[in-house]
Amino acid sequence: MRSDYEVLLAWRDGDSDAADELIHRYFDPICRFFRSKLGDDVDDLIQRTFLDCVKAHERFRGEGSFRSYLFSIAHHRLFDHLRATRRAPDFDSLTSLSVRDLGTTPSGAIVRSEEYSLLKDALDELPLEHRVVLELSYWEEMSAPEIAVVVGIPPNTVRSRLSRARAALRSKLESLEADPIQRGAQLEALGRVTGRLIAD
Amino acid sequence: MRKLVPGVDVVARDLRQRVRAALAGRRDEVRVGRYTLGERLGVGGMGVVFRGRDPVLERDVAVKLIPLAASRSPDAMLREAKAMAKVVHPNVVEVFDLGVTDTELFIVMQLVEGQSLRQWLDTSPSYHERLRVLRDAGRGLEAAHRMGVVHHDFKPDNVLISADGEVFVIDFGLAALSEEDTLETAGAAEVYQRDVGGTLGYAAPERCAGNKGDALCDQYSWCVSAGEVLYGAVRSADQTFSALSPVPQVGRVPLRIRRALERGLRTQPTARFERLTPLLRALDTGWRPSARLALLGVFGVLVGSVALLSGGQEPPRRPSVVRTGIPRIDLHARLQLGGAWDQAGDVENALAVLEALYPVAASEHEARIATKAATTLVWLHWWEKHDAPAARRWVKQGEAALDAGGDDLDAGALYYNAGATEVSAGELDAGRSHLETALAYDEGERGPGDRSAVATMLSLANLDLLQGDYEVAEARLDAAQGYIPESARDLLENVESLRASLLLKQARYGEALRAFAAVVDYSRDSGGIPLAYALANQSRALGIVGRVEDARAASAEGLAIIDDTLGPMSVRAVHPLSVLAEQNHRLGNFDEARVQASRAVVILESEYGADHAELAGPLHLLGQVALEQSRPRQAAKALQRSVALRKQHGARPAATAATLMELARALHSISSERALAAAEEAVEVLERGGLDSAKARGVVADISREP
Numbered sequence: 028m029r030s031d032y033e034v035l036l037a038w039r040d041g042d043s044d045a046a047d048e049l050i051h052r053y054f055d056p057i058c059r060f061f062r063s064k065l066g067d068d069v070d071d072l073i074q075r076t077f078l079d080c081v082k083a084h085e086r087f088r089g090e091g092s093f094r095s096y097l098f099s100i101a102h103h104r105l106f107d108h109l110r111a112t113r114r115a116p117d118f119d120s121l122t123s124l125s126v127r128d129l130g131t132t133p134s135g136a137i138v139r140s141e142e143y144s145l146l147k148d149a150l151d152e153l154p155l156e157h158r159v160v161l162e163l164s165y166w167e168e169m170s171a172p173e174i175a176v177v178v179g180i181p182p183n184t185v186r187s188r189l190s191r192a193r194a195a196l197r198s199k200l201e202s203l204e205a206d207p208i209q210r211g212a213q214l215e216a217l218g219r220v221t222g223r224l225i226a227d
Numbered sequence: 228m229r230k231l232v233p234g235v236d237v238v239a240r241d242l243r244q245r246v247r248a249a250l251a252g253r254r255d256e257v258r259v260g261r262y263t264l265g266e267r268l269g270v271g272g273m274g275v276v277f278r279g280r281d282p283v284l285e286r287d288v289a290v291k292l293i294p295l296a297a298s299r300s301p302d303a304m305l306r307e308a309k310a311m312a313k314v315v316h317p318n319v320v321e322v323f324d325l326g327v328t329d330t331e332l333f334i335v336m337q338l339v340e341g342q343s344l345r346q347w348l349d350t351s352p353s354y355h356e357r358l359r360v361l362r363d364a365g366r367g368l369e370a371a372h373r374m375g376v377v378h379h380d381f382k383p384d385n386v387l388i389s390a391d392g393e394v395f396v397i398d399f400g401l402a403a404l405s406e407e408d409t410l411e412t413a414g415a416a417e418v419y420q421r422d423v424g425g426t427l428g429y430a431a432p433e434r435c436a437g438n439k440g441d442a443l444c445d446q447y448s449w450c451v452s453a454g455e456v457l458y459g460a461v462r463s464a465d466q467t468f469s470a471l472s473p474v475p476q477v478g479r480v481p482l483r484i485r486r487a488l489e490r491g492l493r494t495q496p497t498a499r500f501e502r503l504t505p506l507l508r509a510l511d512t513g514w515r516p517s518a519r520l521a522l523l524g525v526f527g528v529l530v531g532s533v534a535l536l537s538g539g540q541e542p543p544r545r546p547s548v549v550r551t552g553i554p555r556i557d558l559h560a561r562l563q564l565g566g567a568w569d570q571a572g573d574v575e576n577a578l579a580v581l582e583a584l585y586p587v588a589a590s591e592h593e594a595r596i597a598t599k600a601a602t603t604l605v606w607l608h609w610w611e612k613h614d615a616p617a618a619r620r621w622v623k624q625g626e627a628a629l630d631a632g633g634d635d636l637d638a639g640a641l642y643y644n645a646g647a648t649e650v651s652a653g654e655l656d657a658g659r660s661h662l663e664t665a666l667a668y669d670e671g672e673r674g675p676g677d678r679s680a681v682a683t684m685l686s687l688a689n690l691d692l693l694q695g696d697y698e699v700a701e702a703r704l705d706a707a708q709g710y711i712p713e714s715a716r717d718l719l720e721n722v723e724s725l726r727a728s729l730l731l732k733q734a735r736y737g738e739a740l741r742a743f744a745a746v747v748d749y750s751r752d753s754g755g756i757p758l759a760y761a762l763a764n765q766s767r768a769l770g771i772v773g774r775v776e777d778a779r780a781a782s783a784e785g786l787a788i789i790d791d792t793l794g795p796m797s798v799r800a801v802h803p804l805s806v807l808a809e810q811n812h813r814l815g816n817f818d819e820a821r822v823q824a825s826r827a828v829v830i831l832e833s834e835y836g837a838d839h840a841e842l843a844g845p846l847h848l849l850g851q852v853a854l855e856q857s858r859p860r861q862a863a864k865a866l867q868r869s870v871a872l873r874k875q876h877g878a879r880p881a882a883t884a885a886t887l888m889e890l891a892r893a894l895h896s897i898s899s900e901r902a903l904a905a906a907e908e909a910v911e912v913l914e915r916g917g918l919d920s921a922k923a924r925g926v927v928a929d930i931s932r933e934p
Contacts, residue, residue, distance in 0.1 A: 043252050046252075047247060050250060054246065055243075058242055058243070059239075070245045
């Protein structure tokens with residue numbers, strides 16, 4: 028099987044099967060990355076992410092994880108889009124805003140099961156920078172160095188940010204939950220989340 | 228351990244195919260159930276809508292996808308969606324199919340090729356088109372409400388207008404599908420604010436505070452939308468429409484529409500209309516200006532009346548005085564009909580001529596004539612035929628004529644008659660509303676000192692008295708009197724009569740008696756029915772202060788005049804007869820009371836049949852009298868009929884309860900259980916009507932105590 032880089036180069040050379048292959052490999056994670064924050068009208072952003080990735084293939088040069096590279100482009104696209112459509116003027120202030128603050132309508136398809144509904148609400152209220160690292164770590168099972176590439180910060184900063192993000196999530200859940208049974212379920216879910224992250 | 232990774236839903240599949248198509252030039256079909264998805268038509272907060280294809284029925288459809296919300300079972304969501312599918316109406320998008328995939332609920336609907344109401348407004352539609360679209364959308368909403376379905380998010384984006392101009396309301400009830408789960412999880416108002424159940428700006432205040440919406444919320448949203456359609460701006464919370472100017476295509480928004488919208492926008496939901504229907508009626512002109520009528524046969528008769536009505540002469544302001552109010556009849560029409568109204572037979576002719584005249588005038592765009600014809604018809608139907616529904620229909624026709632180019636000069640008369648109709652039908656608030664409109668027009672168009680304006684003021688004063696606003700009544704009478712010249716005897720008589728009634732209500736008996744005596748003297752010059760009424764009122768006053776013999780004498784004289792003037796079977800005698808019967812009852816003249824009440828009943832039955840609303844009053848009285856004369860069974864019979872009629876015709880709760888209490892008293896000696904049932908029903912009626920039920924509960928207690 029060809030490496031991601033080989034497929035990327037084939038695409039650059041005009042091979043549409045290669046394009047299809049790359050999309051096949053990475054569409055789902057990129058799609059949920061955008062949908063969980065912006066909603067369903069994201070095909071344009073997904074497309075541009077993939078296109079950017081082809082155009083800037085030289086930056087990648089086959090080093091490191093292709094996935095992190097692709098996600099770093101998506102990350103950039105996300106904030107670009109938010110800057111263009113929201114009132115926050117600079118990157119830093121954007122990252123501290125939550126999905127709630129931004130007033131987007133994140134897709135309800137992201138979280139389906141009953142136990143995790145509160146988790147979704149809590150995630151929606153966390154600052155973007157926390158949410159991004161939590162999702163990359165838990166959904167995409169990325170390591171700290173990989174996340175570092177995506178977000179553009181050092182790996183140690185990723186770890187401390189993750190730990191702050193978990194704490195923030197825990198306290199959000201506590202403030203949001205409605206009844207003790209729910210709370211138990213959420214904390215259990217949190218336990219699973221933290222379990223996964225601890226094994227990082 | 229189950230991981231929290233989002234599933235791949237249909238929307239994701241569609242997104243993937245789009246990206247593949249754009250970047251790799253290939254695409255697979257995305258299917259939901261048996262339907263193939265095509266172009267994405269829109270993304271809303273609730274879900275995504277695609278154009279789709281039904282391969283079985285070979286037709287294009289719209290497919291809406293809603294993610295299965297986290298805390299609701301698919302079955303619950305399906306149930307909600309099925310409720311929406313129950314609504315079958317030309318103005319509601321038809322639902323063809325419903326289903327559930329692993330990840331979403333999908334709804335397959337009629338595909339409407341067209342634009343949203345918002346987009347349509349950019350095409351600068353005409354006033355009539357705007358009204359039509361609003362009305363049709365309202366009808367769709369109304370149909371849903373009848374099936375118990377609430378829209379929750381009505382706004383111009385949720386109304387589609389097809390290329391043929393058909394109007395469809397879409398996205399019903401969908402806000403409810405995601406609402407409950409958010410309210411459960413957070414239970415806080417701010418969660419509602421940020422979620423998609425109801426677009427802020429169109430959402431009713433109670434909804435923004437976090438309550439579950441209902442049909443009254445839809446009404447609010449519809450009114451905001453209507454305001455936007457007519458004024459081009461969404462009304463903000465404390466703004467009335469008088470502060471806004473309508474868009475150029477609209478020009479002037481008729482007062483009744485504006486008032487109707489303002490009512491629908493009240494913060495307090497219970498202050499709005501109970502249902503959309505009356506609100507939509509305010510928009511319903513009922514008159515298609517393009518309708519043409521060929522009236523060859525009638526034309527010969529009509530020529531004369533049309534000529535007279537369109538003649539240059541401005542009819543003199545005028546009413547002839549009658550006790551229940553002052554009629555405003557276009558004198559030309561009255562002249563035309565000759566003094567024909569005084570005899571029942573010619574009332575029919577008058578009706579026939581005018582009812583035929585109206586559509587001709589309408590189709591010839593003779594709006595002023597049409598308005599006057601309608602105004603007269605309101606009068607005839609109300610005063611002569613006691614047919615409030617028919618009168619109301621003609622009020623609407625009159626309003627249509629006004630809107631189509633009638634003169635505001637004529638509006639006062641129309642609304643005056645409309646108000647008088649409602650007042651005598653017992654709808655005091657509706658009557659007041661019309662009378663105030665009439666006054667506004669009269670004062671505006673003719674000036675406050677004008678005779679018509681004064682007449683309207685006096686009718687309002689009458690209403691104030693009826694509703695217990697004595698101070699307001701007095702102020703109004705003073706103001707009115709200031710405008711009345713000495714020569715206007717009829718008006719002055721009216722003022723005096725009202726003052727006398729006011730004094731009586733204020734328990735200033737000495738002054739009241741002097742005032743009534745003055746009115747009687749005054750009326751002796753005119754004689755006839757005005758005198759009869761004056762005597763009836765005087766008799767009542769005398770009875771209250773205990774001058775029994777004098778009261779009797781006045782009653783008797785009044786009765787004699789009625790017999791002389793109207794003859795034994797005239798419907799016009801019913802009201803004075805009832806007054807006299809009541810008066811005799813108070814005086815203890817039970818036999819006479821019974822005779823008069825029976826006469827009233829007989830006249831009403833022979834004229835209108837056994838089911839007429841007005842029978843309730845005399846039957847109540849007959850019951851009371853029978854009870855006084857120790858005939859409980861006959862009393863019960865009469866009272867039961869009265870109760871049935873009151874309920875049938877939607878009488879005011881106070882009246883129905885009063886009759887029920889009398890019935891309870893009558894039944895007490897026959898069957899305690901039935902008596903108790905009647906008394907308890909009285910309590911229920913009062914409480915449902917928001918009235919004080921202490922007295923009724925006392926009756927219940929009394930009956931329960933004695934076995």
